[in-house]
Amino acid sequence: MRDENPDENPDVHPRGSTPPGLILDRTSRTPLHQQLADQLQHAIVHGQLVPGSLLTSEPRMAEEIGLSRITVRHAIKSLTQQGLLVRLRGIGTLVAQGRAAHTMDVVAAVHEDLREAGRAPAAEVLHHGTEPASPEVAAALAIAEGSEVTVLDRLQYADGVCIGRLRNHLPRELLGPDLFSPHDGRLGSVGLHGLMRAAGIFAYSARCTIGARAATAEEGELLDVAEGTALLTLTRTTLDQSGRPVEYGSHCYPPTRRGFDIQLLTGLDAPVPPDRPSGAARA
Incomplete structure (x- = not known):
């Protein structure tokens, strides 16, 4: 039986991209898988990984940045659950079309x-x-x-x-x-x-x-x-x-020196963001 993980399938397209400049601090109290997930999320939100682009396979990414496959898989799974990445059998892991409504802008x-x-x-x-x-x-x-x-x-x-x-x-x-x-x-x-x-x-x-x-x-x-x-x-x-x-x-x-571009996204199948702690007020 073939493994359901697309990165383990032999028919997955071999190419993909890893955002440049990934830096992991092995002395930090933040787990490595969380550091990787946070930096991949930052790359998605800021356009370094564009919607529809293919992510480097888990084995190749693990080799490129010097992590175990399990650590990389944990990070990818986290972003998939957030709706930022999509796994497609026989293709690999893609950046989701449209940014999840609760991601950092x-x-x-x-x-x-x-x-x-x-x-x-x-x-x-x-x-x-x-x-x-x-x-x-x-x-x-x-x-x-x-x-x-x-x-x-x-x-x-x-x-x-x-x-x-x-x-x-x-x-x-x-x-x-x-x-x-x-x-x-x-x-x-x-x-x-x-x-x-x-x-x-x-x-x-x-x-x-x-x-x-x-x-x-x-x-x-x-x-x-x-x-x-x-x-x-x-x-x-x-x-x-x-x-x-x-x-x-x-x-x-001063409005002549700084403005804001606001993008309204519709039709997104985005997960509900985490609840705010009790007692917090809306900004």
Whole structure:
């Protein structure tokens, strides 16, 4: 009897693609199969693996990146269950047509969005440290009001032009303010979500609200616009794969310098995203 795993079938097309730049940290507390799944998901969401493309077979991928077949199979199975990959007998594993509705969008990672658009991102840290969680932040992160949270307040630049003010809060036990030092260059080189991934915190989904309001006097000075100028706002709660809130962002942008492309997907047979922990509020 032939194995049902398409990667074990002799008639599977031998070609396929593995996204470049897969880096696995064997010293991390995050399991290797989860690291691989997270990076493959990132490649799918950001277009490195396009819908309908054939993924490298499990044996070949395991050989290319130095993992066991079982580890690779575990990662592939996870993404298949999420609706990001599809197994077809006699063909192999394909990237699903259409992105699952609950996957991470580039709107959740400004730094990476800019870099992929061919622009040079940079950040100026205005403040980094800890503070008690306000009612708004506590509700978003599903923690008790007054709990200590890490805060990062910065100006985001693209090609040397300030495009917005970004303010982020994270549970203190997940990521400390020491990683946000403006002097070591890490924030400027990989962005906030790059630092989170390096610490083993992987963004899986985000709930966002886009709005508008008038600029305060402080924001006008920082963004070089007149007080009262209309600003685009983005509030976002980022969750990991377990559905745990790991970051809350409250950002504002002059609309002439930053916009948002929103794609509405229909007809997707996407799985229901993980339930949000009790007590969390919608962003």
